[in-house]
Amino acid sequence: MSTDIDLIQGRISCAGSLSEPEGRALFQTLEKWVQSHSSSSDRPMIVDLQQVTQIDSMAGAWLLRAMELAKKSGVEVQLQGMQGQTGEFLNLIAPLIERPVPQPARPVGFFEQIGQTAMDGLTEFKEAIGLLIEVIYWTLLAPFEKKRPRWNAILDEIFEMGVRAIPIVVLINYLLGLIISLMSAAQLRQFGADRYVADLVVIAFTRELAPIMTAIVIAARSGAAIAAELATMKVQEEVDALKSMGFEVTHFLISPKMTALTIALPCLTFLAMIAGVGGGAHVGKFLLDINMSIWIEQTLGSFVISDLFLGLSKSILFAVIIAFVGCHNGLRVQGGARGVGLSTTRAVVMDILLIICTDLVFTAFDYVM
């Protein structure tokens, strides 16, 4: 083999059989040439393959690298005189030569990222406000304009999200009642204040634990279901199908869920309070050996009706949060099955975060007052 390199004429002539070492030599020559000529690249570099009898894929790979390098540096390289087997081979790899050089992704700056996140957040916030206005209209105002709520759908949803959740909600709050009373008994016993476990349990459950635990259980159960249902409908174009048939999606799909959950969740929370207090009482009776009449007396003494209302009104707000976040995330879905999974996850995470934050605001406000 022989590779003649004529730098002055801007021409590389190859002859004989081209394989790995020759290909590499060709590449290195071109590299040098490109480096020295990058500023004045008006003349194309000519690679003459007239005399080449044989070329293999290793040489081809080097040739490709050379062409890519040249393209990147804005130098034109012309292949000339391909014939016979060489020509066929080069035709084979021609699509690779002509493919665009992949541009390295521009690194995203720190501040740009912050800005982008903020803008995305703002866009989402705007969407959410739009949805909220629609939901408020269709849930609260439309019934007064003779646009009847869809009672059948609401009853179905109450059954699905409320009645069928009773066992799990009751069980979890009962168990939590056991835990709380056991845990506090261990502390209070040191002061001989066993009987105050009853007070603690009833206050904790009416004000905090029952609303929070029930909301979290329902967020995981129904919040996820709402998001998944709407996301699936959206992905499968069912939402658009409804729209094209002239339905208001908010009226048809979202408002019933919202209404149903704001009815179901306070009821569930009320049951949860009873279950939690019951769990506490069972610990008192069977483990702490406290007389039941004393326990009941303590419980009723600490039970304040305003605590009950505080707990239930919180749960109404939680219901609105769960339904709204579920719908919002469901309708924002992008992509297919994976998108549905993502928006469901997002809904549940957002639900729980918002529930806890709202609860903190309530509790702090109550404390200050």
Added chain:
Amino acid sequence: MSIEVHHVSKHFGTYTALHDVCLTVPTGQLVALLGPSGSGKTTLLRIIAGLEPADPAPHPEGAIYFHSRDVAGINARDRQVGFVFQHYALFRHMTVFENIAFGLRVRRRRDRPSRSEIRSRVQELLELVQLEGLAQRFPNQLSGGQRQRVALARALAGEPKVLLLDEPFGALDAKVRKELRTWLRNLQKDLHVTTLFVTHDQDEALEVADQIVVMNHGRIEQIGTPDQVFHHPASEFVMRFLGDVNTFHGRVNRGTVQFSSLELPFPHERQQIAGEARVFVRPYDVTIDTKSNGLPCLEARVVRIHSAGPLVRVELVTSTQQHLISEISQERFATMQLEPESRVFVRPRHIRVFASEPEVQNPPTAEATTHSAN
């Protein structure tokens, strides 16, 4: 009801989905929106349906009219459109009957037909889409073609004035697709409802539509009958998109066009094409001869032959390393006894030249038939 689209644009963030689109669909016609994915055809359809808002007033006259009535701000219900989705979008928990009846059943009480009216209407529609007897099935018990027909029946239930179909046969296999599109064509002619459908399949558009709207990058490239867009493409894009084509780089010079090693007369002095140009030849316009007959031609070598089909498809490489595809009849193929590696002489019978200036929106175009009988 006719549809008129005037100067409609649509942006998604910085991405331009539609750029100042104008379009008229006459009453009762079947019009295809044809283009590659991302050309904005579905967006346009969704805007017409009212599923998506157009950009607010980018143009003083930007509007959509249904039968001379501006439909901006009119929701999908009052536009009286029927929309058929690519993936059917049937309600899976409802039977076929319930799916079709759905739009009628949940209407406001004063607009709602009675139970028996709904039943007979659904029955009628089931007959229309040839699915009698399947009323009690669920969508997942139906084949793709049947589902799409249910979707069509559902869209027709509300007696729409305009029927919009978004790649209606995109998810079906080739055979069912062919059957259904013929069926759709006949149905559309019977019902005489203005129909606009989106497709990326040029065969489908060419076969079914009265008018074809070819779209690319959010712009309309050409509007015309199937014959017009196929035989007289307005741009290079339309030429490339409607069927296979061989491309050459060439030059137009004083009444001739040169490409590869050919120089053909190009007697279109009135066309402003001069200098660099692109030359296109459809595969069926490439004739093959085993002997040179004195006419200008290219020397080529046969690379591959596909003879299964009504036409024989021959892949060739010219002496200048240009790849070419030719389609010849079975009879001609039989007389020539071609096989891979045969040396042949190739002649373009009909060429089309576009000035190669990619920046220009509508490059001047011209066509020439090489003067020789075949």
